[in-house]
Amino acid sequence: MSLTNCIINLLNLKDENIKFDDNFYSEGTINDVKSKFFHGTLTYKPDFCYNCGHILDKNIIKHGFKTSTIKIPKVSGFDTYLKLKKTKIFL
Numbered sequence: 001m002s003l004t005n006c007i008i009n010l011l012n013l014k015d016e017n018i019k020f021d022d023n024f025y026s027e028g029t030i031n032d033v034k035s036k037f038f039h040g041t042l043t044y045k046p047d048f049c050y051n052c053g054h055i056l057d058k059n060i061i062k063h064g065f066k067t068s069t070i071k072i073p074k075v076s077g078f079d080t081y082l083k084l085k086k087t088k089i090f091l
Helices: 003-011
Strands: 025-030 033-042 061-075 078-090
Touching: 003 033, 003 061, 033 061
Parallel strands: 033 078
Antiparallel strands: 025 033, 061 078
16 A cells, blocks of 8 residues: 555545655644644646536646645644645646
8 A cells, every 4th residue: 555545544535636756744732732744746637627527638737726725634643734835737
């Protein structure tokens, strides 16, 4: 089982497009509370436009990433967050 699969099972995530690299974990504080952070990347190629439903061909432009901080259930009694880098896509 790969490292990514182990982390996905630990955090009970359902999206198969989330990947974790070697530096997937860090610790820090939010509002003076010690917390755990998992760092992942969400990247995919959409099949259709989410606005109009048009089926896409090769005119997809990936334009960097946007990082979101998502609170997830506690791990070992610590507040836990997923810092997810999501691909910004222009159609």
